[in-house]
Amino acid sequence: MAKLQKSIDKRNALVKATIELVNNNGFHATPMSKIAKMANVSPATIYLYFENKQDLVNQTYIDVKAEYTKYAFETYNESMSVSEGFEIIWKRIADFKLKECEEAMFLAQCDNTPMIDEPSRQEGIKHLQPLLDLWERGKKEGVIKPLSDYLLYAYSINPLSFLMIAQKRGAFQLDKKHIEQAYQAAWNSIKV
Amino acid sequence: MAKLQKSIDKRNALVKATIELVNNNGFHATPMSKIAKMANVSPATIYLYFENKQDLVNQTYIDVKAEYTKYAFETYNESMSVSEGFEIIWKRIADFKLKECEEAMFLAQCDNTPMIDEPSRQEGIKHLQPLLDLWERGKKEGVIKPLSDYLLYAYSINPLSFLMIAQKRGAFQLDKKHIEQAYQAAWNSIKV
Amino acid sequence: MAKLQKSIDKRNALVKATIELVNNNGFHATPMSKIAKMANVSPATIYLYFENKQDLVNQTYIDVKAEYTKYAFETYNESMSVSEGFEIIWKRIADFKLKECEEAMFLAQCDNTPMIDEPSRQEGIKHLQPLLDLWERGKKEGVIKPLSDYLLYAYSINPLSFLMIAQKRGAFQLDKKHIEQAYQAAWNSIKV
Amino acid sequence: MAKLQKSIDKRNALVKATIELVNNNGFHATPMSKIAKMANVSPATIYLYFENKQDLVNQTYIDVKAEYTKYAFETYNESMSVSEGFEIIWKRIADFKLKECEEAMFLAQCDNTPMIDEPSRQEGIKHLQPLLDLWERGKKEGVIKPLSDYLLYAYSINPLSFLMIAQKRGAFQLDKKHIEQAYQAAWNSIKV
DNA sequence: CATGAATGAGGATTCATTCAT
DNA sequence: TATGAATGAATCCTCATTCAT
Numbered sequence: 001m002a003k004l005q006k007s008i009d010k011r012n013a014l015v016k017a018t019i020e021l022v023n024n025n026g027f028h029a030t031p032m033s034k035i036a037k038m039a040n041v042s043p044a045t046i047y048l049y050f051e052n053k054q055d056l057v058n059q060t061y062i063d064v065k066a067e068y069t070k071y072a073f074e075t076y077n078e079s080m081s082v083s084e085g086f087e088i089i090w091k092r093i094a095d096f097k098l099k100e101c102e103e104a105m106f107l108a109q110c111d112n113t114p115m116i117d118e119p120s121r122q123e124g125i126k127h128l129q130p131l132l133d134l135w136e137r138g139k140k141e142g143v144i145k146p147l148s149d150y151l152l153y154a155y156s157i158n159p160l161s162f163l164m165i166a167q168k169r170g171a172f173q174l175d176k177k178h179i180e181q182a183y184q185a186a187w188n189s190i191k192v
Numbered sequence: 193m194a195k196l197q198k199s200i201d202k203r204n205a206l207v208k209a210t211i212e213l214v215n216n217n218g219f220h221a222t223p224m225s226k227i228a229k230m231a232n233v234s235p236a237t238i239y240l241y242f243e244n245k246q247d248l249v250n251q252t253y254i255d256v257k258a259e260y261t262k263y264a265f266e267t268y269n270e271s272m273s274v275s276e277g278f279e280i281i282w283k284r285i286a287d288f289k290l291k292e293c294e295e296a297m298f299l300a301q302c303d304n305t306p307m308i309d310e311p312s313r314q315e316g317i318k319h320l321q322p323l324l325d326l327w328e329r330g331k332k333e334g335v336i337k338p339l340s341d342y343l344l345y346a347y348s349i350n351p352l353s354f355l356m357i358a359q360k361r362g363a364f365q366l367d368k369k370h371i372e373q374a375y376q377a378a379w380n381s382i383k384v
Numbered sequence: 385m386a387k388l389q390k391s392i393d394k395r396n397a398l399v400k401a402t403i404e405l406v407n408n409n410g411f412h413a414t415p416m417s418k419i420a421k422m423a424n425v426s427p428a429t430i431y432l433y434f435e436n437k438q439d440l441v442n443q444t445y446i447d448v449k450a451e452y453t454k455y456a457f458e459t460y461n462e463s464m465s466v467s468e469g470f471e472i473i474w475k476r477i478a479d480f481k482l483k484e485c486e487e488a489m490f491l492a493q494c495d496n497t498p499m500i501d502e503p504s505r506q507e508g509i510k511h512l513q514p515l516l517d518l519w520e521r522g523k524k525e526g527v528i529k530p531l532s533d534y535l536l537y538a539y540s541i542n543p544l545s546f547l548m549i550a551q552k553r554g555a556f557q558l559d560k561k562h563i564e565q566a567y568q569a570a571w572n573s574i575k576v
Numbered sequence: 577m578a579k580l581q582k583s584i585d586k587r588n589a590l591v592k593a594t595i596e597l598v599n600n601n602g603f604h605a606t607p608m609s610k611i612a613k614m615a616n617v618s619p620a621t622i623y624l625y626f627e628n629k630q631d632l633v634n635q636t637y638i639d640v641k642a643e644y645t646k647y648a649f650e651t652y653n654e655s656m657s658v659s660e661g662f663e664i665i666w667k668r669i670a671d672f673k674l675k676e677c678e679e680a681m682f683l684a685q686c687d688n689t690p691m692i693d694e695p696s697r698q699e700g701i702k703h704l705q706p707l708l709d710l711w712e713r714g715k716k717e718g719v720i721k722p723l724s725d726y727l728l729y730a731y732s733i734n735p736l737s738f739l740m741i742a743q744k745r746g747a748f749q750l751d752k753k754h755i756e757q758a759y760q761a762a763w764n765s766i767k768v
Numbered sequence: 769c770a771t772g773a774a775t776g777a778g779g780a781t782t783c784a785t786t787c788a789t
Numbered sequence: 790t791a792t793g794a795a796t797g798a799a800t801c802c803t804c805a806t807t808c809a810t
Contacts, residue, residue, distance in 0.1 A: 007794085026306050028220025031779055042796040044782075053780065095243045114218050146371055152363050154351035155377045162346040165227040165304065174340050177278065181339055185381045199769080223804055236807075245805065307777040391790085410675065410690050411606025415783055426792040428786075430672055496741065498602050498686040534748050535780065538735035539761045546730040556726050565723055569731045574763045583773085596770040607800060620803075629801070 013039035017088045018060045019106045027057060027115040029074060060154035061110050064103045071096045071128035078128065082138040084192070086156075090186055094179055095159060097164040105168055108161050131157075135190075145192055155189040203229035203241045210252045211298045219249060221250060234236065250312035253302050256295045261319035263288045266357040269373045274330040275383070278348075282378055285349060286371055289356040297360055323349075327382075337384055347381040391407055392466040395433045397423035403443045403490045411441060442504035443499050448487045453511035455480045460514065466522040467575070470540075473515060475572055477541060478563055481548040492545045515541075519574075529576055539573040583616060587625045589615035594636045595682045603633060603691040625629075634696035637686050640679045647672045652706065658714040659767070662732075665707060666762055670755055673740040681744055684737050691694035707733075719766055731765040 017038035021030040033054055036043040050056040072092045078083055079084055098103040108117045116124075138144030144152070163182065167174050174182075209230035213222040224245055228235040242248040264284045268277055291297040302308045308316075330336030336344070348368055355374065359366050366374075393568030401422035405414040415439055420427040434440040456476045460469055481488040494500045500508075519536055528536070547566065549556050558566075593614035598605040598651040608629055612619040648668045654662055673680040688690045692700075699758030711728055720728070739758065743750050750758075 007340075024306060026218075028307075032781080033779075035340035043780085044796055044798095045794085047781070049796070067338065077213065094289060099201075108304045112300045114216060114221075147377075148364060148370065150355060151370065151374060151377065153290050154358075154374070155347065155381065156355040158354040159343075162350040163249055163342060166342050171196060172340060181343060182346070185339075185343065188340075189347065189377045189381045202770095224806080226805075235805085236771055236773095237769085239806070240769065392658050394791095408690060410602075410604060412602060412689075416785080417783075427784085428792055428794095429790085430706050434792070496684045498600060498605075519663065529757075530747060531761075532754065532771070534739060535735075535754065535757060535761065537741075538738040538758070539731065539765065542738040543727075543730035543734055547726060547735040550726050550730075556724060562724065562727065565721075566727060566730070569765045571724075573731065573765045608802080609800080619801085620775050620777095621773085622771070623802070 009040055014046060014049060015060045015063055022104060023105045027145055041090055058117055058154060061120055062118050062123050064106055065124035068096055071117050082141060082143045085134050090183055094160055097160050101168055102166050108165060122138050133183055153191050158188040202233055206238060207252045207255055210248055211294050215297045250309055253308050253312055255306060255316050256298055257316035257319055265322050274326060274333060277326050283292055286352055289352050293360055295357050300357060313348045334384060336382055344382050348378040359360055385505035394425055399444045399447055402440060403486050407486060409490045442501055445500050445504055446507050448490055449511055452480055457514050466518060466525060466527045469518050474567055478544055481544050487550060488548050492549060525575060528574055536574050541571040551567060578654050586617055589621060590625060591639055594632055597682045599678055634693055637696055638694050638699050640682055641700035641703055644672055649706050658717060658719045661710050666759055671737055673736050677744055680740050684741060709721045719768060720766055728766050732762040
């Protein structure tokens with residue numbers, strides 16, 4: 001078990017190093033050797049855990065996406081009302097994007113870049129299902145506007161990415177009040 | 193003058209090739225040699241127009257951003273009412289993002305990536321001033337919510353980028369009706 | 385003894401894997417890890433039986449060469465006449481090259497390549513002594529042409545290697561009749 | 577033209593370096609960097625002339641094979657009698673193998689190794705056609721034994737490779753007398 | 769201005785070998 | 790004895806950039 005744990009630790013260190021370095025330099029400007037150094041392993045060791053560089057980012061993407069959605073839906077359950085559920089989820093997402101800034105940045109970069117391959121991208125999308133289900137329910141109940149999920153997402157969730165990046169760049173500081181305003185804007189844009 | 197003209201053509205060809213190749217492969221996976229080939233010039237020629245690769249993308253970014261904002265504000269003038277002005281601008285932006293897909297994709301990739309240097313990024317932001325001025329006026333007139341410009345942008349303009357990317361990926365198709373719904377959502381989220 | 389037996393099995397498995405893989409890929413394109421995998425042992429285990437990769441091929445070469453000559457001289461004894469002895473040996477060699485194709489291919493590759501070190505090469509040559517002795521006797525008796533052993537070998541034995549390789553490559557098929565013709569050619573070229 | 581000549585010179589230097597280094601170390605033990613150094617160019621320059629390492633040896637093989645057969649058939653013409661023609665060709669081949677030792681060694685290594693890819697091997701074989709035609713004629717005229725070309729080659733031409741290698745290894749010295757003996761053996765083995 | 773040949777620096781990946789267990 | 794994980798040292802190849810023409 002000690003051995004297994006050590007292996008898991010190494011894999012995690014590699015994933016973490018990947019996130020940080022890709023955030024700061026971009027995928028192709030991040031050499032495997034630097035990732036290895038930051039994770040305190042030999043470059044060759046990376047290839048014990050990942051097939052190649054592409055596989056490393058793909059898996060990192062999926063890992064982070066899973067962590068993100070796990071966090072997002074942690075306190076939500078399907079017995080909640082639509083509005084309550086949405087608020088819970090939205091605020092968890094906001095929380096994640098602001099607290100787990102590195103992870104969120106990484107996802108944003110992956111989502112606007114040809115750096116992740118299509119299968120991994122699809123894999124990452126799956127995890128959002130509970131939110132889509134919630135919206136489906138909301139539309140049936142007449143609480144949520146009968147719009148395409150893409151529109152709902154674009155107006156209620158995606159803006160958080162923009163705000164997170166703006167904050168990361170130091171352009172402006174998101175405080176509690178902003179969050180509340182943002183939530184109101186999000187809810188307004190999708191509620192009937 | 194013929195010579196100058198020829199030069200501008202080459203510069204444009206290079207910028208265009210950069211956009212297309214970076215869109216498809218990402219910045220670092222796009223070799224100068226390929227850009228040169230697509231623009232029908234020698235690799236060495238690039239260095240007559242640009243200092244280096246970084247300068248090439250920076251200038252491409254600024255060019256595209258300028259084109260984008262020029263298009264956005266083309267039919268707007270400051271004598272319009274705030275609501276009318278916003279609608280005009282918003283729809284021009286939507287138009288641009290959907291028609292000039294390549295350019296819009298390129299901007300989206302630049303905005304979520306450490307691929308553009310800070311001065312160029314700042315340079316690109318300047319061009320948005322007319323929209324910020326409009327919002328300022330709107331806030332004074334009590335027509336626009338008294339929110340940070342970042343929030344206003346995040347909720348009224350940025351969602352278009354998400355929708356454009358989704359469409360580019362073939363995930364879904366934005367039609368006239370979607371656009372109108374999106375506009376309503378945008379306006380709802382910022383109007384008082 | 386069970387343990388010792390097991391060890392010999394492993395050594396043999398390693399030697400065998402080496403032959404097959406080197407035949408198909410060449411010495412340097414055959415990683416130790418693949419040899420290990422094919423022999424069903426850990427890479428580290430190889431180093432319990434061989435000092436390093438060079439030692440592994442060297443020993444494999446000597447092993448195969450020994451097996452080859454053992455086979456060649458198995459049915460020969462010095463009381464035979466020169467012509468009878470030569471025919472016996474030649475046909476055993478032909479037999480070996482065609483039946484133990486893998487081994488013969490391996491020897492051919494070793495003999496035309498800087499892949500075996502000099503001491504091992506010398507070691508391998510020793511085994512041919514009975515044939516050289518036979519020729520010596522033949523020359524004394526006036527049955528064999530008084531030529532250098534190198535010439536005798538080049539014209540009577542070595543052609544078999546060429547034919548074996550041609551056959552292995554599928555270029556042509558050696559049948560009984562060919563063998564007999566080849567034997568005649570061999571004998572003609574060295575008999576007085 | 578100066579430029580073109582310079583290019584050809586570089587290509588030739590690379591081919592020559594490849595022959596020498598592969599002869600001494602084998603294909604896989606010869607790094608591109610060493611080839612580059614011996615040819616006095618940068619490693620990157622190799623890739624202006626050859627697609628990759630495999631292409632480099634393939635082309636080297638074809639080059640050398642062409643040079644070899646050009647030499648072999650230089651003084652032969654089809655109006656000669658079969659026996660005269662064979663002698664001419666055989667002696668030119670012997671000449672080549674002993675004088676252009678490096679080239680001949682290289683061919684021998686290529687021919688017994690999975691180091692050349694099949695298309696290039698086929699390409700190399702084509703060049704032998706005039707000899708095969710001569711044999712064909714000889715068989716018709718009843719001068720040459722009605723054997724497979726493979727057998728004829730194995731017994732009349734191939735032994736030279738063995739002798740050349742033996743000599744290169746310093747095992748023995750081929751002098752004029754040996755050559756004549758070898759020629760007799762060769763001719764004896766194929767003539768009716 | 770324009771070029772294509774040339775290159776040095778660097779990056780992904782492999783592999784023989786070792787070592788803790 | 791046997792192993793699988795770990796690694797440093799290569800190795801092939803690419804690419805931004807330069808330079809002679």
